[in-house]
Amino acid sequence: MSGVQQLIEAFDNLERTIPAAQFPLPLDGAESLRSLAGSIGNEVRDHLVPRASRLDAPLLAVVGGSTGAGKSTLVNSLLRVEVSRPGVLRPTTKSPVLVCHPDDEAWFRSDRVLPGLVRTDTQFHDSRALRIVAFPELPPGLALLDAPDIDSIDDINRALAQQLLLAADLWLFVTSAARYADAVPWGYLAAAAQRNTVVGVIVNRCPPGALNDVAGHLAQLLAERGLSSAKLFAVAERALASDGLLPMGDVIAIRQWLGHLASASDARSQVAVQTLAGSVRSLAPQLDELIDGVRQQEDALSALRSISEATYRDAAAEVALAASDGTMLRGEILSRWQDLVGTGEFMRGIEERIGAIRDRIVGWFRGEQKAEAVQGAISDSLSAVLVEAGERAAEDTATAWGRTRWGREIVAAEPSLSRASAEFGERAAEAVRAWQSDILRLVAEEGRGKRMKARLLAIGTNVAGACLIIVVFAATGGLTTAEVGIAGGTSLLAQRLLEAVFGEEEVRRLAVEAQRLLRDRIDSVLAGELARFGAVLDSLAVDGDAAAKLGAAAAQLRSAAKAAFDDLTAPELR
Ligand SMILES: Nc1nc2c(ncn2[C@@H]2O[C@H](COP(=O)(O)OP(=O)(O)O)[C@@H](O)[C@H]2O)c(=O)[nH]1
Ligand SMILES: [Mg+2]
Secondary structure (H helix, E strand, O other): OOOHHHHHHHHHHHHHHHHHHHOOOOOOHHHHHHHHHHHHHHHHHHHHHHHHHHHOOOEEEEEOOOOOOHHHHHHHHHOOOOOOOOOOOOOOOOOOOEOOOOHHHHHHHHHOOOOEEEEOOOOOOOOOOOEEEEEEOOOOOOOEEEOOOOOOOOHHHHHHHHHHHOOOEEEEEEEEOOOOOOOOHHHHHHHHHHHEEEEEEEEEEEEHHHHHHHHHHHHHHHHHHOOOEEEEEEEEEEOOOOOOOOHHHHHHHHHHHHHHHHOOHHHHHHHHHHHHHHHHHHHHHHHHHHHHHHHHHHHHHHHHHHHHHHHHHHHHHHHHOOOOOOOOHHHHHHHHHHHHHHHHHHOOOHHHHHHHHHHHHHHOOOOOEEEHHHHHHHHHHHHHHHHHHHHHHHOOOHHHHOHHHHHHHHHHHEEEEEEEOHHHHHHHHHHHHHHHHHHHHHHHOOOOOHHHHHHHHHHHHHHHHHHHHHHHOOOOOOOOOOOOOOHHHHHHHHHHHHHHHOOHHHHHHHHHHHHHHHHHHHHHHHHHHHHHHHHHHHHOOOOOOHHHHHHHHHHHHHHHHHHHHHHHHHHHHO
């Protein structure tokens, strides 16, 4: 594959990849990166692709400059007829005008060139339309495009001026004696210098007596800014003739220069290749900047994601802790449990009573209803803990996100994030009920053996389930007789009851399994809440591979450019 072919492929790939450079978060510089991505995209499509795919295509010379510098008057004067209407009223929102030889018309009308602009034959008040004028007296090989003002007060016009200049093989930069020191034009000229674009600078409307002084001073400024190679023309300001044109003598030098570039195919391809090579070279640091910005966006997004994940992880851990450190063994749960087992008797001498329970168990526990009350209290209390943790996690995540400007904006746009979701209370209650069913199933499965079944039936599955939950709430059934306090006593009793049915080893295993099942329920119901934060981040639609893809496109461009410009500047081609 030839170097130029590689270059075309690299441009195509870049054109496809640039849209991946998204800057949804308002990080520093995001706005200018967004417009940089846009202008790189335009430049690749408008200039690099068409130019590389047809190196011998006619040159596009874009006439750019400030408002009232005399661009339109100059274009008309070069052609010796008014094709582009000079503006008295500002801002002019007329379509840009492209003038070319009839032989070149098909090229400029094709969608290879400036495909984003609709072609028209009249000078509309529409800046997205390009008026094309075929003009037989213009030599073939070079088109003149009268662009909007680079300092237009109209944003769209200003952006179009920039887009057109970036599409050009050659800039005809028009400024005036009064305004040539202004900042905006120099911003453009600096860009031209940096890109090595072929530039002709026309200082227009010079007081005739000061022509040489102005030209001399501007030449010096150009040299200081790395543009000594720019071709400089100074044009005197005169009363315009009735045809609105500058005298032929004033523009003849410009005509000759352009005529030479158009007709000598050497000169023409040199202009095209110089500007192309310069544009490609200047893309490298711009792409680096873009990639850097994309990475910052990715980092900021993943920082937000980590904050939400960590907050919800902590919330789940908190609930799990509250459900295993004895915290739950007070209030309603404790009273309902005490109703079930009958306080006084059980708190004294539990060890001895276990034997009795084993023998007289049927008599002791007929309290199915009371067991249900325990389950109800468990359900209410544990749901409340879960709901509170969910509320706090939402609030904490929103607060932590709010520490950055972008996080704050996301929360401001989606204020419901700072609270648990409307359905969360119901979901939390469901999760707890589901866990209680898990427990009953666990106990029932464990009690399937013949001997065990009898014992389990003796205390009832509901009571055994309540006991297991109490054991879990008091920390993995590991409490010892040495432990004091109501919680310890409560759970010890529950544990002994269960052990009387299942045996010590099994109870330990059941407790571990019950705790694991609870953790799963907590995790999954909180994961639903966390997902709301994830969804908001996902909706910002950043391609996670964008930086890598852009990096690959930039690398491909670098190597293709080397191959292409080695070919293009090879001695035999010159
Ligand atoms: N007297 C005089 N008027 C000029 C000259 N060049 C431009 N103008 C006038 O200045 C105004 C702006 O010129 P125009 O060509 O539209 O400037 P543009 O905004 O750069 O395209 C128009 O009214 C022109 O007729 C000149 O050399 N002499
Ligand atoms: Mg104009």
